[in-house]
Amino acid sequence: MIKDLKYVLSLGISILTGVLSYLMVLNVIYGVLFSIIVFLISIIIIFYSSYYKKANEDLAKSAKRALPTSFLENTYPHRGAVEKEKEMKLISEAKKNVKILGISHRTLWAETEDFLSTLINAGHKGVKITFLILDPNGKNLIPKAMDEGDDPDNWKNEIKISINKFIKLEQDHPTINLELYTYDMFPIWHMVIIDDNIALIGYYPTGKSGSSSPLYLIKKSDLSLLTPFIKCFNTIKSSGNRIVPKA
Numbered sequence: 001m002i003k004d005l006k007y008v009l010s011l012g013i014s015i016l017t018g019v020l021s022y023l024m025v026l027n028v029i030y031g032v033l034f035s036i037i038v039f040l041i042s043i044i045i046i047f048y049s050s051y052y053k054k055a056n057e058d059l060a061k062s063a064k065r066a067l068p069t070s071f072l073e074n075t076y077p078h079r080g081a082v083e084k085e086k087e088m089k090l091i092s093e094a095k096k097n098v099k100i101l102g103i104s105h106r107t108l109w110a111e112t113e114d115f116l117s118t119l120i121n122a123g124h125k126g127v128k129i130t131f132l133i134l135d136p137n138g139k140n141l142i143p144k145a146m147d148e149g150d151d152p153d154n155w156k157n158e159i160k161i162s163i164n165k166f167i168k169l170e171q172d173h174p175t176i177n178l179e180l181y182t183y184d185m186f187p188i189w190h191m192v193i194i195d196d197n198i199a200l201i202g203y204y205p206t207g208k209s210g211s212s213s214p215l216y217l218i219k220k221s222d223l224s225l226l227t228p229f230i231k232c233f234n235t236i237k238s239s240g241n242r243i244v245p246k247a
Contacts, residue, residue, distance in 0.1 A: 008033055073218060078211060084107060084108070093129045094125075097196065103193040133183070134155075140186045147207060175210055190202040190210055193226075193233060201229055202215040
């Protein structure tokens with residue numbers, strides 16, 4: 001709109017300049033008076049052009065500030081050593097709560113000393129820690145194990161070992177606010193959610209191990225995908241069976 005106005009004003013000034021030249025030929029006084037009028041009009045035009053330019057710049061700055069920042073912080077190609085280190089770091093930085101959804105959590109327990117110390121330190125800071133683990137006796141363990149080409153019995157044993165480790169952790173450190181729930185749903189998501197504000201999200205692809213799929217570090221914002229993942233976690237938890245603390 002402002003650009004079109006400039007073209008109209010330029011055309012108008014050209015016409016006025018022509019009229020001015022004609023009047024000066026007819027009568028010098030008329031020409032002088034008309035020159036003064038054109039000068040005043042030019043001053044008004046310059047003032048309003050500057051005003052609208054500044055107003056547009058201010059509007060553009062406000063719009064830029066209003067745009068939400070991207071919720072995708074980083075992408076990891078698979079769940080390897082670097083990603084597990086990132087998970088530990090996120091847990092250690094938690095201030096309110098940690099929510100972790102997985103199948104057996106064996107990759108976390110593989111780093112037993114680091115994993116334990118990270119959980120204990122977080123617990124001593126008053127952080128609520130919640131784990132969801134696949135039910136070893138549920139109907140979805142065998143289909144998922146076979147989907148990944150693994151032995152279901154091995155999965156059952158791994159999950160039971162992990163459950164016993166969580167129970168022992170709670171017994172050794174009773175002041176820690178630790179929760180463990182089993183769930184009986186076909187595993188799709190791997191989640192590490194910190195303070196309901198930032199999370200590492202991965203998925204279990206069909207016919208492959210979950211460690212081969214990428215992980216996405218996302219943060220909460222106005223357009224974030226984190227909110228539905230938090231709701232998903234809470235829904236799975238509400239339908240699960242509490243193991244720690246003992247119901």
